[in-house]
Amino acid sequence: MIYGDKSLGVIVQNITGRQGMFHTELMNAYARDLGGRGVVAGVAPGKGGREVHGVPVYNTVKEALREHDATRSVVFVPGGAAGDSIMEAAHAGITLAVVITEHIPVHDAMKAIAYARLHDCTVIGPNCPGLLSPGECKLGIMPAHLATRGNVGVVSRSGTLTYEVVDELTRAGIGQSTVVGIGGDPVIGQTFVDVLARFEDDPLTKAVVVIGEVGGNLEEEGVRSTDLPVVTYIAGVSAPPEKRMGHAGAIIEGGEGDARSKVRRLAALGIPVASRPSEIPGLIREVL
Amino acid sequence: MKLLEYEAKQIFSEYGIPVPKGALIRAPEEAAAHLPETGGAVVLKAQVDVGGRGKAGGVLFADAKTAVDTARELFAREIKGIPVREVLIEERLAIEHEYYVSIAVDRSSRQPAVLFADAGGVEIESAASAVRKVIVSPLLRDIPPFLMRELLGGAPKVLAPVINRLYRVFQEKDAMLAEVNPLVTTPQGVYAADAKLIVDDNALARQGIAVNRDLSEREREAEKHGFSYVELDGTIGVIGNGAGLTMSTLDLIEFYNGRAANFLDVGGGADQERVMHAVRLVASMPDVSVIVVNLLGGITRCDEVAKGIIAAGVAPTVIVRMAGTNEAEGRQLLGEHGYRMLESMDAAVRAAMEVAP
Incomplete structure (x- = not known):
């Protein structure tokens, strides 16, 4: 497992929202079955003193951490306020913030991630499903019933496509060490490089599935950075060309963010690239 | 959303960047x-x-x-x-020299990148190697002088304040890209001869932009329901949840040599009504003879999805693949109304190909 184990306490920011409430209960059900600590406190400004599924609610992260031992936060705060919530968590001493929120303005994401780094807080997401170490702990919204414990790491920019791949692996009898959704936004806290580095240090992980999408070149960066056996799948080969980000985007990204050229470049590195999700288990068996 | 040149120049002008x-x-x-x-x-x-x-x-x-x-x-x-x-x-400006400057969101460093070249103009893409790039912390309000010196190299210092104002525009207007190509020197001073500004779609509301012009009318209709939707030119309608899974479904159709009619991501936690609207929207495209619904997830309730599909009551054949809560109830409902529900996305796409080869 990477990013910590079941002994670490978790808080949920915006625990009184629909998603926050629902997933607090799912995370805690998972933790209970495994003897983990799960969500120990929630935060919702102005709603301190309440309880959500038996979890006490505080007005601020600082107050929550004064009363409870927790180092990780799952953030369900909506778009415009989420950047501020990430900074609040980092400032109060949270060392891992998993940001589920979608539609965060990219400037807010850049600021919050830079601020979190100054406070030694790692950010996963935004716009991500979180992470799941099957049989150990779950942070976020991944459906745990599809996963099974094993030695293949999964790291992905997608949400549901990740579940699809996990389902394919489980059905093929291939378990997962940790599944990480890094998020689909242009600016994200943990990239493929960061997650693959963690997998390299993880004794459980023997191979990794990298699930990418159109846009940017983070997949190539990640795959080049690791010595672990890797299998990739890139979604979007049939997508019409992305609206180009002017000259600057073309220059920064070498002019090649589309899926087909991405697949070509990965294949040129000698990396197996699945042409559909159902091919992934077979390719993984070959590299294990 | 991309602004037009005159709109971008108006904003530049408000920030003290000289425009013609x-x-x-x-x-x-x-x-x-x-x-x-x-x-x-x-x-x-x-x-x-x-x-x-x-x-x-x-x-x-x-x-x-x-x-x-x-x-x-x-x-x-x-x-x-x-x-x-x-x-x-x-x-028309009496141009002495043309430069290139842009500020963009750099995915790799997760920070703003400022790019500058001593030669501006239309051929900038092929001259990528001549472009200097500095990364600026998003926590800073200005480009610090040491980075500005690195960026400009031997170029005139009079460009520096203009580039700093462009950086302010980039920050305060929630830009994904702020570009001046060319930035020119003339006997009368420095001017932004052209202007490009792309505003982050996730920040349109706080920038006071009500309508995203980059979307077609149908796409805006889809947006009202919270769908992301792109129209293509094939015959197989596609509804999925999550951009990755939906894209992957389109790819699979292409893999089996079919042609997708659209991309429609219904988003998380789709209920009966949203599914109904999605199915009707896709069915309203004239070339669609079959629709593949591919939904997967923890929150999605399969019985809700089934009810939405049945309530839509559309003419094209609807083939369903879904997994989630209440899967058995959903399967039963669909079966009772004569819809097919398949185990895998491969099987669902293959079944669709038999209807719309």
Whole structure:
């Protein structure tokens, strides 16, 4: 497992929202079955003193951490306020913030991630499903019933496509060490490089599935950075060309963010690239 | 959302970035009222959202005598298929030197990147190696002087304040990209001869932009329901949840040599009503003879999805693949109403291919 184990306490920011409430209960059900600590406190400004599924609610992260031992936060705060919530968590001493929120303005994401780094807080997401170490702990919204414990790491920019791949692996009898959704936004806290580095240090992980999408070149960066056996799948080969980000985007990204050229470049590195999700288990068996 | 040149220049001007004197005209005759007092030359620029506008004939030069006729010529043109409805008429600058400057979101470093080149103009992409790049912390309000020196190299120092103002525009207008190509020096000073500004779609509301012009009418309708939707030209309708899974479904259709009619991501936690709207929207496209619904997830309730599909009651065949809560109930409901639910996305796409080969 990477990013910590079941002994670490978790808080949920915006625990009184629909998603926050629902997933607090799912995370805690998972933790209970495994003897983990799960969500120990929630935060919702102005709603301190309440309880959500038996979890006490505080007005601020600082107050929550004064009363409870927790180092990780799952953030369900909506778009415009989420950047501020990430900074609040980092400032109060949270060392891992998993940001589920979608539609965060990219400037807010850049600021919050830079601020979190100054406070030694790692950010996963935004716009991500979180992470799941099957049989150990779950942070976020991944459906745990599809996963099974094993030695293949999964790291992905997608949400549901990740579940699809996990389902394919489980059905093929291939378990997962940790599944990480890094998020689909242009600016994200943990990239493929960061997650693959963690997998390299993880004794459980023997191979990794990298699930990418159109846009940017983070997949190539990640795959080049690791010595672990890797299998990739890139979604979007049939997508019409992305609206180009002017000259600057073309220059920064070498002019090649589309899926087909991405697949070509990965294949040129000698990396197996699945042409559909159902091919992934077979390719993984070959590299294990 | 991409702003048009004149809109970007208006913002640049508010931030103290010098732009050429000019005016927006909507008819050729209006050109006569906006000629420079000096009687000098003008440039007429079609306000259309296309790349390579100059090469495509969207920029014309004229003098006081020819301005109206030249404007008439430009208004009669289509630039890469887009009719010209607005033209920016500007005084022509006495350019000494052209530079390139842009500020963009750098995915790799997760921070703003400022790019600068000593030679601006249309060929900037092929000159990527001559471009200098510095990364600026998003926590800073300005580009610090040491980074500015690194960026400019031997270029004139008078460019620095203009680039810093552009950086402010980038920050305060929630830009994904702020670009000036070319940034020019003239005997009268520095000017942004062109302007490009792309605003983050996730920040349109706080920037006071109500309507995303980059979307078609149908796409806006889809947006109202919270769908992300793109129309394509095939025959197989696609509804999925999550961009990755939906894209992957399109890819699979192509893998089996089919052609997808659309991309529709219903988003998280789709309920009966949302599914119904999604199915109806896709079914309303004339070429669609079969729809693949591919939903997967923890929150999605399969019985809700089944009810939505049944309530939509559309003519095209609907083939369903879904996994989640209440899967058995969903399967039973669909079966009772004669819909097929398949185990895998491969099987669902293959079944769709039999209907719309």
